[in-house]
Amino acid sequence: xxxxxxxxxxxxxxxxxxxxxxxxxxxxxxxxxxxxxxxxxxxxxxxxxxxxxxxxxxxxxxxxxxxxxxxxxxxxxxxxxxxxxxxxxxxxxxxxxxxxxxxxxxxxxxxxxxxxxxxxxxxxxxxxxxxxxxxxxxxxxxxxxxxxxxxxxxxxxxxxxxxxxxxxxxxxxxxxxxxxxxxxxxxxxxxxxxxxxxxxxxxxxxxxxxxxxxxxxxxxxxxxxxxxxxxxxxxxxxxxxxxxxxxxxxxxxxxxxxxxxxxxxxxxxxxxxxxxxxxxxxxxxxxxxxxxxxxxxxxxxxxxxxxxxxxxxxxxxxxxxxxxxxxxxxxxxxxxxxxxxxxxxxxxxxxxxxxxxxxxxxxxxxxxxxxxxxxxxxxxxxxxx
Amino acid sequence: xxxxxxxxxxxxxxxxxxxxxxxxxxxxxxxxxxxxxxxxxxxxxxxxxxxxxxxxxxxxxxxxxxxxxxxxxxxxxxxxxxxxxxxxxxxxxxxxxxxxxxxxxxxxxxxxxxxxxxxxxxxxxxxxxxxxxxxxxxxxxxxxx
Numbered sequence: 001x002x003x004x005x006x007x008x009x010x011x012x013x014x015x016x017x018x019x020x021x022x023x024x025x026x027x028x029x030x031x032x033x034x035x036x037x038x039x040x041x042x043x044x045x046x047x048x049x050x051x052x053x054x055x056x057x058x059x060x061x062x063x064x065x066x067x068x069x070x071x072x073x074x075x076x077x078x079x080x081x082x083x084x085x086x087x088x089x090x091x092x093x094x095x096x097x098x099x100x101x102x103x104x105x106x107x108x109x110x111x112x113x114x115x116x117x118x119x120x121x122x123x124x125x126x127x128x129x130x131x132x133x134x135x136x137x138x139x140x141x142x143x144x145x146x147x148x149x150x151x152x153x154x155x156x157x158x159x160x161x162x163x164x165x166x167x168x169x170x171x172x173x174x175x176x177x178x179x180x181x182x183x184x185x186x187x188x189x190x191x192x193x194x195x196x197x198x199x200x201x202x203x204x205x206x207x208x209x210x211x212x213x214x215x216x217x218x219x220x221x222x223x224x225x226x227x228x229x230x231x232x233x234x235x236x237x238x239x240x241x242x243x244x245x246x247x248x249x250x251x252x253x254x255x256x257x258x259x260x261x262x263x264x265x266x267x268x269x270x271x272x273x274x275x276x277x278x279x280x281x282x283x284x285x286x287x288x289x290x291x292x293x294x295x296x297x298x299x300x301x302x303x304x305x306x307x308x309x310x311x312x313x314x315x316x317x318x319x320x321x322x323x324x325x326x327x328x329x330x331x332x333x334x335x336x337x338x339x340x341x342x343x344x345x346x347x348x349x350x351x352x353x354x355x356x357x358x359x360x361x362x363x364x365x366x367x368x369x370x371x372x373x374x375x376x377x378x379x380x381x382x383x384x385x
Numbered sequence: 386x387x388x389x390x391x392x393x394x395x396x397x398x399x400x401x402x403x404x405x406x407x408x409x410x411x412x413x414x415x416x417x418x419x420x421x422x423x424x425x426x427x428x429x430x431x432x433x434x435x436x437x438x439x440x441x442x443x444x445x446x447x448x449x450x451x452x453x454x455x456x457x458x459x460x461x462x463x464x465x466x467x468x469x470x471x472x473x474x475x476x477x478x479x480x481x482x483x484x485x486x487x488x489x490x491x492x493x494x495x496x497x498x499x500x501x502x503x504x505x506x507x508x509x510x511x512x513x514x515x516x517x518x519x520x521x522x523x524x525x526x527x528x529x530x
Contacts, residue, residue, distance in 0.1 A: 130430040135467040144458030197459035
């Protein structure tokens with residue numbers, strides 16, 4: 001059943017930049033202050049805080065407390081998610097739970113990361129023993145394996161991947177905060193460097209520094225604030241899909257479960273989706289999500305992409321701010337790039353690239369790359385005005 | 386040009402208490418898989434429990450080392466420690482025991498790699514203590530996997 005008892009009432013996104021030299025605390029402070037001002041909520045009214053793990057500050061075991069100390073926040077409910085790029089969307093869902101439970105009434109969902117300035121990552125488990133010694137270039141290496149396998153099982157048109165990259169780049173040119181300011185032609189795409197064959201540089205995200213924050217509260221409070229509210233009406237999440245199978249079909253992802261579940265809970269089908277803001281670490285991930293969430297059948301992703309107007313004035317606007325591919329990926333705050341753009345659109349505040357008559361949007365999150373499969377966490381949320 | 390930071394060396398696995406037997410095996414040219422005595426599932430990489438049924442009753446079984454390429458990618462932009470080795474072919478290989486293994490396909494030109502091609506485990510000695518499982522093309526006319 002769809003829920004409209006919790007609302008997103010404000011957001012803020014910091015400048016995305018390469019090698020900013022900024023402290024993660026400075027980015028977090030800017031995002032928090034900006035979101036509260038945008039929502040019209042005083043700092044003292046914030047009684048819930050949700051943050052996520054980072055690439056730039058992972059050696060700090062107490063990030064959630066430390067950032068509250070820095071910002072003078074006094075939450076009655078505190079969450080720290082480590083589901084990677086799905087942390088932002090996951091934290092909105094968790095905040096809704098905490099608000100429904102009565103533990104808090106105004107939650108600051110705060111993401112910041114500065115991986116192009118500093119990183120402190122030290123992976124454990126299978127990674128140092130069974131992955132890194134083989135020279136796997138992180139996510140591009142594993143997505144290279146995924147894309148090759150998909151192309152062996154289904155028809156994959158390189159023009160479709162190019163179109164995803166190009167449409168998002170066109171959108172980025174309309175987004176003043178996007179990192180990439182150059183137009184991208186098909187020729188640019190096809191000539192871009194092969195990183196992990198068949199994966200090209202222009203199929204891939206690039207780290208930047210930045211952050212974003214959202215304010216989540218009860219629908220009742222949102223009405224009192226007179227806020228332009230956006231409602232997270234449904235949510236579904238799965239982690240380690242097929243993770244109990246020692247040799248699964250890697251072209252099947254968690255979105256095959258959570259996509260249909262989130263749409264059903266929102267009492268809609270893929271045809272009713274007005275805007276699509278999928279997590280976009282790689283172009284193939286966008287194409288596979290279209291299939292697995294149900295916009296088209298397995299193997300029809302290329303045709304669907306090539307036959308659909310994905311621009312902000314089209315039939316299914318795709319990542320209208322440029323997505324992470326073209327706006328930049330502020331590390332593990334990256335999922336907020338897609339999320340904030342969806343909220344901005346639904347509030348009618350996407351100047352220069354506004355989707356006409358915004359009603360709903362589907363946002364997704366992808367978190368973490370597991371051992372030679374696809375991705376760790378898949379999450380889908382339906383937002384409505 | 387200014388002198389850059391020191392290049393990171395190629396990473397070498399550090400065995401844990403429950404993976405030690407695996408690395409003892411590779412030193413002797415054996416690919417050992419865990420098999421669950423409770424449900425019969427084989428698994429790779431080694432884990433503290435059966436990934437299927439969470440039983441701790443695991444035994445080590447030697448695999449034939451023959452398998453087929455499930456997918457592959459040609460690395461042109463290598464991570465630190467692998468500079469100068471590119472292009473190299475990473476493969477995920479399905480073994481008849483029902484597990485999938487990650488490694489490098491050695492001795493095969495990138496253009497000649499195919500999904501489904503038969504391969505066999507080969508062993509690359511990194512240090513006195515650590516030998517990696519890699520893969521090589523199965524010879525034509527070799528015993529089918």
